[in-house]
Amino acid sequence: xxxxxxxxxxxxxxxxxxxxxxxxxxxxxxxxxxxxxxxxxxxxxxxxxxxxxxxxxxxxxxxxxxxxxxxxxxxxxxxxxxxxxxxxxxxxxxxxxxxxxxxxxxxxxxxxxxxxxxxxxxxxxxxxxxxxxxxxxxxxxxxxxxxxxxxxxxxxxxxxxxxxxxxxxxxxxxxxxxxxxxxxxxxxxxxxxxxxxxxxxxxxxxxxxxxxxxxxxxxxxxxxxxxxxxxxxxxxxxxxxxxxxxxxxxxxxxxxxxxxxxxxxxxxxxxxxxxxxxxxxxxxxxxxxxxxxxxxxxxxxx
Amino acid sequence: xxxxxxxxxxxxxxxxxxxxxxxxxxxxxxxxxxxxxxxxxxxxxxxxxxxxxxxxxxxxxxxxxxxxxxxxxxxxxxxxxxxxxxxxxxxxxxxxxxxxxxxxxxxxxxxxxxxxxxxxxxxxxxxxxxxxxxxxxxxxxxxxxxxxxxxxxxxxxxxxxxxxxxxxxxxxxxxxxxxxxxxxxxxxxxxxxxxxxxxxxxxxxxxxxxxxxxxxxxxxxxxxxxxxxxxxxxxxxxxxxxxxxxxxxxxxxxxxxxxxxxxxxxxxxxxxxxxxxxxxxxxxxxxxxxxxxxxxxxxxxx
Numbered sequence: 001x002x003x004x005x006x007x008x009x010x011x012x013x014x015x016x017x018x019x020x021x022x023x024x025x026x027x028x029x030x031x032x033x034x035x036x037x038x039x040x041x042x043x044x045x046x047x048x049x050x051x052x053x054x055x056x057x058x059x060x061x062x063x064x065x066x067x068x069x070x071x072x073x074x075x076x077x078x079x080x081x082x083x084x085x086x087x088x089x090x091x092x093x094x095x096x097x098x099x100x101x102x103x104x105x106x107x108x109x110x111x112x113x114x115x116x117x118x119x120x121x122x123x124x125x126x127x128x129x130x131x132x133x134x135x136x137x138x139x140x141x142x143x144x145x146x147x148x149x150x151x152x153x154x155x156x157x158x159x160x161x162x163x164x165x166x167x168x169x170x171x172x173x174x175x176x177x178x179x180x181x182x183x184x185x186x187x188x189x190x191x192x193x194x195x196x197x198x199x200x201x202x203x204x205x206x207x208x209x210x211x212x213x214x215x216x217x218x219x220x221x222x223x224x225x226x227x228x229x230x231x232x233x234x235x236x237x238x239x240x241x242x243x244x245x246x247x248x249x250x251x252x253x254x255x256x257x258x259x260x261x262x263x264x265x266x267x268x269x270x271x272x273x274x275x276x277x278x279x280x281x282x283x284x285x286x287x288x289x290x291x292x293x294x295x296x297x298x299x300x301x302x
Numbered sequence: 303x304x305x306x307x308x309x310x311x312x313x314x315x316x317x318x319x320x321x322x323x324x325x326x327x328x329x330x331x332x333x334x335x336x337x338x339x340x341x342x343x344x345x346x347x348x349x350x351x352x353x354x355x356x357x358x359x360x361x362x363x364x365x366x367x368x369x370x371x372x373x374x375x376x377x378x379x380x381x382x383x384x385x386x387x388x389x390x391x392x393x394x395x396x397x398x399x400x401x402x403x404x405x406x407x408x409x410x411x412x413x414x415x416x417x418x419x420x421x422x423x424x425x426x427x428x429x430x431x432x433x434x435x436x437x438x439x440x441x442x443x444x445x446x447x448x449x450x451x452x453x454x455x456x457x458x459x460x461x462x463x464x465x466x467x468x469x470x471x472x473x474x475x476x477x478x479x480x481x482x483x484x485x486x487x488x489x490x491x492x493x494x495x496x497x498x499x500x501x502x503x504x505x506x507x508x509x510x511x512x513x514x515x516x517x518x519x520x521x522x523x524x525x526x527x528x529x530x531x532x533x534x535x536x537x538x539x540x541x542x543x544x545x546x547x548x549x550x551x552x553x554x555x556x557x558x559x560x561x562x563x564x565x566x567x568x569x570x571x572x573x574x575x576x577x578x579x580x581x582x583x584x585x586x587x588x589x590x591x592x593x594x595x596x597x598x599x600x601x602x603x604x
Contacts, residue, residue: 085571085573142468156538158466158467159463159472161461161463165538166539166541166573169573170461170540171537171538175533175537176533176537177568178482179482180481180529187536187568189532189567189568189569190567192568227482230479231478234476234478234494235458235472235474235477235537237468237471237474265491266489266492266494268489268490270387271467271468272477272489
């Protein structure tokens with residue numbers, strides 16, 4: 001009999017469900033696009049609550065994965081990652097990039113659907129947990145896991161524990177200030193990392209998609225990520241940053257070299273010297289592996 | 303019978319010892335100047351190890367306080383705050399501003415002297431603990447306690463726990479970057495908060511002691527502290543910063559208003575909005591009350 005975790009990842013572009021073994025391996029998975037607002041791909045939606053339509057998609061995906069269980073398998077917990085913001089513990093989620101869900105009771109719905117103990121957390125925190133489990137931070141007790149994609153997010157493990165913060169948003173590295181008089185940020189501030197280095201920001205700055213960015217833009221983006229990480233390393237005495245996300249991984253080596261060079265210049269205190277930035281190690285398995293870890297973490301904390 | 307904590311604070315200018323009750327009240331205290339390097343105020347020091355001379359002063363202070371115990375009092379633990387850096391748990395301290403002590407075994411010496419379970423931590427982390435016990439952050443489970451004085455330091459309590467970090471230096475807010483192309487910092491970086499807003503920095507920038515700073519300098523200093531705090535609030539989802547230290551408290555209201563205004567501009571995310579910066583509430587009791595809490599925290603963790 002194999003113990004497995006039911007993992008769910010809900011993003012603005014796609015949603016996924018999977019089965020993850022207790023050694024962190026992804027055994028099964030399925031995904032589908034996240035229904036855009038106003039979409040009627042399965043029929044007229046005008047008279048149905050868009051939140052419920054989206055939930056029906058997610059529920060179908062989860063049930064499909066559960067159908068793949070062998071008779072000798074046993075599900076021990078359900079873990080889910082979802083875009084923020086959300087209330088503490090994911091009781092109600094309002095993902096910025098999923099307008100259909102505002103204060104949607106994701107945790108209770110998943111628990112009702114699966115009959116499992118269920119835990120929900122921010123998807124960037126989930127990814128950080130996954131990297132520390134079987135990814136580029138495996139075995140580390142102090143690191144930040146970060147995503148540089150359409151937006152910028154992250155999760156921090158310190159003293160061996162994932163930081164939550166008062167409302168569960170700790171790790172939100174996208175609003176560390178890197179250019180004090182820089183671009184206006186959607187948060188109301190200026191020169192936050194997200195306003196200078198996210199895919200959205202790069203598209204606004206250059207007028208073209210981030211993947212077409214010039215070498216100068218790639219280098220600047222890496223430098224600014226390194227600058228934010230230097231502040232985090234100095235503040236929290238952590239030696240490792242793992243960076244994932246389509247922008248960071250798409251830019252690749254020049255991005256990471258630029259980030260590391262900036263950290264080397266700015267992390268000079270004894271405890272900070274030598275802090276490293278490395279690419280995430282989980283590839284497209286990251287979100288589901290991380291979601292599984294959210295479930296196991298929840299079980300352990302209960 | 304009263305249970306008391308033996309509290310010790312070792313700073314570059316003065317050292318202190320005290321008795322702290324379990325409700326956080328400071329019952330007794332004594333202090334003396336920290337012997338400067340090469341000092342011979344109690345006789346020729348040429349043939350004695352300066353580290354040992356300094357320890358003799360500290361030991362005499364501690365013994366003097368222990369002599370004040372009533373027969374019905376009982377010491378439950380010894381807690382100490384000391385300038386950093388130090389190895390994890392304060393086993394060996396090398397305070398920047400006490401050159402006589404390099405890798406000095408403060409924890410063992412205090413334990414041998416007092417016969418008590420003994421715990422040592424960074425003095426800024428100790429102060430943060432004290433503020434959360436009976437000071438301006440009393441009862442808060444998420445806050446940063448910060449000192450703006452000759453240097454800039456701090457300690458962070460998140461999810462109800464003091465953060466340590468890999469080598470015990472978490473909370474070191476002085477090297478969050480606030481002016482990316484700013485003044486060279488002793489850490490090797492540029493434009494760290496400490497390089498722009500510490501007493502040492504202000505003296506270098508203005509050519510006079512921080513206490514004589516103009517209104518413009520006071521406002522800029524508060525603004526930069528607020529900027530660093532905005533990055534910390536956004537990163538860690540914490541709603542409260544408590545700031546102590548001779549520079550911050552000496553500048554007073556204009557400093558705090560400027561810091562708050564900068565935070566208000568830069569903490570616009572739902573979870574960060576309304577984060578507050580307030581003056582420390584413990585005055586000159588802070589270091590000993592915080593040191594006592596270091597001891598109690600150590601007992602609890604054992």
